[in-house]
Amino acid sequence: MVRTRFAPSPTGFMHVGNLRTALYAWLLARSQGGRFVLRIEDTDQARYVEGAVDVIYNTLRQAGLDHDEGPDVGGDFGPYVQSERRGIYLPYAEELVRKGAAYYCFCDKQEAAEPPEGEAATSGYDGHCRDLDPAVVAANLAAGMPYVIRQKIDKSGTSTYRDDVFGEIVIENKVLDDQILIKRDGMPTYNFANVVDDHLMGITHVVRGSEYLPSTPKYNMLYRAFGWEIPEYVHLPLIMGRDAEGNISKLSKRHGAVSFESLVAEGYLPEAIMNYIALLGWSPKNDREIFTLSELAEVFSVSGLNKSPAVFDYDKLRWMNAEYIKALAPEAFALRSYAFSGLDGTPLADKWGSIAKLLQQRVEVLSEIPGKIDFLQKLPEYGIDFFNNKKSKSNPEAAHAILSDLVPQYRGLESWSSEELNRVVVSYAEAHGMKLGLPMWGLRIAVSGQLVTPGGPVEIMEILGREESLRRLDHALSLF
RNA sequence: GUCUCCAUCGUCUAGUGGCCUAGGACACCGGGUUCUCAUCCCGGCAACAUGGGUUCGACUCCCAUUGGAGAUGCCA
Numbered sequence: 347m348v349r350t351r352f353a354p355s356p357t358g359f360m361h362v363g364n365l366r367t368a369l370y371a372w373l374l375a376r377s378q379g380g381r382f383v384l385r386i387e388d389t390d391q392a393r394y395v396e397g398a399v400d401v402i403y404n405t406l407r408q409a410g411l412d413h414d415e416g417p418d419v420g421g422d423f424g425p426y427v428q429s430e431r432r433g434i435y436l437p438y439a440e441e442l443v444r445k446g447a448a449y450y451c452f453c454d455k456q457e458a459a460e461p462p463e464g465e466a467a468t469s470g471y472d473g474h475c476r477d478l479d480p481a482v483v484a485a486n487l488a489a490g491m492p493y494v495i496r497q498k499i500d501k502s503g504t505s506t507y508r509d510d511v512f513g514e515i516v517i518e519n520k521v522l523d524d525q526i527l528i529k530r531d532g533m534p535t536y537n538f539a540n541v542v543d544d545h546l547m548g549i550t551h552v553v554r555g556s557e558y559l560p561s562t563p564k565y566n567m568l569y570r571a572f573g574w575e576i577p578e579y580v581h582l583p584l585i586m587g588r589d590a591e592g593n594i595s596k597l598s599k600r601h602g603a604v605s606f607e608s609l610v611a612e613g614y615l616p617e618a619i620m621n622y623i624a625l626l627g628w629s630p631k632n633d634r635e636i637f638t639l640s641e642l643a644e645v646f647s648v649s650g651l652n653k654s655p656a657v658f659d660y661d662k663l664r665w666m667n668a669e670y671i672k673a674l675a676p677e678a679f680a681l682r683s684y685a686f687s688g689l690d691g692t693p694l695a696d697k698w699g700s701i702a703k704l705l706q707q708r709v710e711v712l713s714e715i716p717g718k719i720d721f722l723q724k725l726p727e728y729g730i731d732f733f734n735n736k737k738s739k740s741n742p743e744a745a746h747a748i749l750s751d752l753v754p755q756y757r758g759l760e761s762w763s764s765e766e767l768n769r770v771v772v773s774y775a776e777a778h779g780m781k782l783g784l785p786m787w788g789l790r791i792a793v794s795g796q797l798v799t800p801g802g803p804v805e806i807m808e809i810l811g812r813e814e815s816l817r818r819l820d821h822a823l824s825l826f
Numbered sequence: 827g828u829c830u831c832c833a834u835c836g837u838c839u840a841g842u843g844g845c846c847u848a849g850g851a852c853a854c855c856g857g858g859u860u861c862u863c864a865u866c867c868c869g870g871c872a873a874c875a876u877g878g879g880u881u882c883g884a885c886u887c888c889c890a891u892u893g894g895a896g897a898u899g900c901c902a
């Protein structure tokens with residue numbers, strides 16, 4: 347049985363790169379009838395962020411990635427939070443020491459914490475404590491000297507392993523560093539906790555970013571030292587971003603909104619985001635692009651995974667988001683977009699159904715909505731030059747004449763329905779042998795104060811209502 | 827610096843030796859429908875990084891070069 351896991355650390359936000367890793371791990375499990383496990387990796391106490399675990403739950407729920415086991419839903423391999431498992435790692439590390447695959451290190455902490463971005467980190471450990479006299483070790487331990495436990499790597503020869511997407515990887519062991527397994531504070535490092543937990547939780551396929559490709563031999567040495575079975579590896583190509591200068595690098599904050607929640611806040615639909623990132627590094631091998639999560643689970647295959655890094659393209663995400671928006675039932679769109687309208691508590695709020703109808707085909711991202719409808723709340727200032735339009739043959743004089751005829755007719759209308767509103771202008775155009783576009787142009791300017799509007803003047807007048815529409819028409823007349 | 831990986835249109839990708847005058851999508855540019863805009867429809871632009879092999883035949887296999895990315899943390 348396939349068992350995959352998603353093991354995020356609670357940092358307070360969900361990077362789309364991590365989310366895509368979760369998606370593929372989920373897809374792999376679901377497509378094989380396997381199980382998907384959520385494990386929280388919070389071994390770095392300095393990084394603890396309040397409420398961060400809830401962000402993870404909320405994101406997964408919104409994204410539609412359900413887990414079979416995890417801190418919130420339980421399971422047979424718990425606990426699923428590493429800080430609650432703190433007691434289990436040290437004995438395993440000590441076992442490694444006994445087996446000669448690890449050693450105590452009493453060296454001072456190297457204070458080169460976070461290297462500047464883009465620059466090389468400090469070079470590897472010099473191996474000072476690697477072959478310490480056992481008596482010295484015992485004495486140091488007895489004296490309560492602070493220590494870390496390092497992996498004792500056999501630096502001879504090469505390591506080879508197979509990755510499901512990248513194929514065979516060969517690394518010279520001499521470049522592998524004696525990485526720390528247990529930190530000075532007694533907590534395991536990610537590298538160690540990961541191996542122990544993946545084994546203990548029966549993970550069969552390790553799905554993670556390709557940045558782990560070069561360090562995987564170290565993990566394998568750990569598995570072998572314990573006598574544990576090595577899982578299958580599915581390393582994923584990285585998601586890249588482009589900065590203001592056009593340089594490409596691993597996607598991060600400086601490339602714009604890259605967390606799931608910020609994208610949602612901007613008005614991207616979760617299902618569109620998931621669909622988009624599914625295609626960033628994976629292909630169904632045909633021309634289809636729109637998939638629901640369950641459709642994805644049906645056709646997903648590791649063989650569709652790509653090896654080269656993919657650039658996150660906001661343009662394409664926007665397009666896909668628009669596709670999802672347009673495919674929504676009108677009521678669903680109205681419901682889901684309302685929060686972005688800024689209309690809550692205003693008189694226009696109960697007109698939202700009609701307004702949303704105009705917006706659905708014209709919006710790619712929900713956050714565009716306020717800018718598209720602010721003219722409904724407040725008539726923008728405009729000059730009579732707005733009545734000029736070549737294509738519809740409109741100009742201020744013609745518009746003045748037309749509006750002078752039309753306004754009394756509208757004022758006399760008994761029913762302010764779109765049918766009636768439309769009938770007036772259509773029959774006027776017919777009676778005067780003019781193209782409909784001509785009177786419509788003048789009306790649009792008068793009721794909206796804008797050259798471009800979502801929908802036409804009839805829809806706008808219907809939404810504005812009789813009083814406000816007539817007020818705007820009178821205002822237009824006063825401009826000439 | 828060292829190590830690892832990658833390399834098809836600007837971007838995401840299809841292509842697993844002949845089906846390729848390299849397909850699709852986004853973006854971009856035209857045209858049509860239309861009361862503006864948008865939707866919708868039609869069309870166009872645009873790529874196999876370079877050099878060597880292997881082969882009857884390379885986008886597809888091998889090598890080198892170049893380019894790009896990642897790793898090199900008591901972060902994950």
